[in-house]
Amino acid sequence: MSLNIEQIYKDCDALLEGHFILSSGNHSAKYLQSAKVLEDPKRAERLCKELAKLIKQSGLQIDTVCAPALGGVIAGYELARALGARSIFVERKDGLMSLRRGFEVSEGENILICEDIITTGGSAMEAAAVIERNGARVVAFAALANRGFCAKVGDNATAKPECKLPADKPLFALKNFEFEIYNLNDCPLCKEGLAAIKPGSR
Ligand code: ZN
Numbered sequence: 001m002s003l004n005i006e007q008i009y010k011d012c013d014a015l016l017e018g019h020f021i022l023s024s025g026n027h028s029a030k031y032l033q034s035a036k037v038l039e040d041p042k043r044a045e046r047l048c049k050e051l052a053k054l055i056k057q058s059g060l061q062i063d064t065v066c067a068p069a070l071g072g073v074i075a076g077y078e079l080a081r082a083l084g085a086r087s088i089f090v091e092r093k094d095g096l097m098s099l100r101r102g103f104e105v106s107e108g109e110n111i112l113i114c115e116d117i118i119t120t121g122g123s124a125m126e127a128a129a130v131i132e133r134n135g136a137r138v139v140a141f142a143a144l145a146n147r148g149f150c151a152k153v154g155d156n157a158t159a160k161p162e163c164k165l166p167a168d169k170p171l172f173a174l175k176n177f178e179f180e181i182y183n184l185n186d187c188p189l190c191k192e193g194l195a196a197i198k199p200g201s202r
Contacts, residue, residue: 002050003046003047003050003174005047005144005145005174005175006175006177008037008043008047009032009037009145009177012036012037012039012040012043013033013036014032014033014034014035014036014037015030015031015032015033015177016030016031016032016033016199017029017030018031018194018197019189019190019194019195019196019197020196020197020198020199021196021197021198022181024181025184026181026182026183026184027181027182027183027184027187027189027190027196028179028180028181028182029179029180029189030177030179031179031199032117032145032147032177033199033200034071034116034117034144034145035071035074035116037116037144038074038075038078038116044074044075044078045078045081045082047075047078047144047174048075048078048079048081048082048144049082050174051079051082051142051144051172051173051174052079052082052083054153054154054172054174055083055112055140055142055172056083058140058153058170058172060110060112060139060140060170061110062083062085062110062111062112062139062140063085063086063109063110063111064080064085064086064087064088064105064109064110064111064112064136065077065079065080065083065085065086065087065088065111065112065113065114065142066088066089066090066105066111066112066113066114066127066131067087067088067089067090067113067114067115067127068089068090068091068097068113068115068123068124068126068127069089069090069091069092070091071115071116071117071123072089072113072114072115072116072123072124072127072143073089074116075114075115075116075143075144076089076114076115079112079114079142080114083112085112088103088105089103090103090126090127090130090131097123097126097127097129097130098130099130099131099134104134105131105134105135105136106135106136107135107136108136108137109136109137110136110137110139111131111136111137111138111139112138112139112140112141112142113127113128113131113138113140113141113142114141114142114143115141115142115143116143116144116145117143117144117145117146117147117177118141118143118145118146118147118149118150118165118171118173119147119149120147120149120150120162120163120164121141121149121150121163121164121165121171122164124141124143124164124165125164125165128141138169139169140169140170140171140172141165141169141170141171141172142171142172142173143171143172143173144173144174144175145173145174145175145176145177146171146173146175146176146177147176147177147178147179148160148176148177148178148179149162149163150163150165150171151163151171152171152172152173152176153170153171153172153173155176
């Protein structure tokens with residue numbers, strides 16, 4: 001891999017180090033603020049070109065990249081550009097993910113679901129369900145960062161039980177960011193007396 005992904009995340013404060021309260025309520029010494037890595041369009045382009053390279057190497061033909069809004073939209077758009085594919089997104093309406101704004105998919109269309117970060121893959125699977133309900137085919141998943149619950153192409157690791165992505169479809173990602181997660185009662189940072197902060201929306 002020609003890019004040092006971890007360094008890129010650190011350089012733009014997308015990879016934070018400290019003492020964090022996760023949305024699950026658990027604590028961690030590291031936190032990914034994924035949107036930060038995409039605030040520079042040139043950096044977004046560079047990262048998505050690298051991700052596109054992995055997808056092209058696999059030989060998969062992608063017609064359309066679909067991202068779950070809001071988190072996946074920028075990565076999905078840049079990835080579509082790098083792949084020469086169409087870019088669409090699905091979004092929540094009344095809590096349910098759906099295709100809106102005139103976006104359509106057709107039978108036989110090969111669709112890749114793209115996120116900025118894959119944790120357990122819940123939103124990605126909701127997006128995939130929308131695509132399949134509308135008659136197209138989801139052939140792969142992609143994300144810039146993988147939190148290590150799901151197994152990306154090129155890893156020998158198998159997915160953890162928390163992973164919701166199907167085992168028979170590839171997940172392309174630039175890097176695994178696997179952080180240690182501490183139970184509130186068992187957090188070494190709390191024991192050191194360090195104040196924990198709750199970062200903004202992931
Ligand atoms: Zn703690």
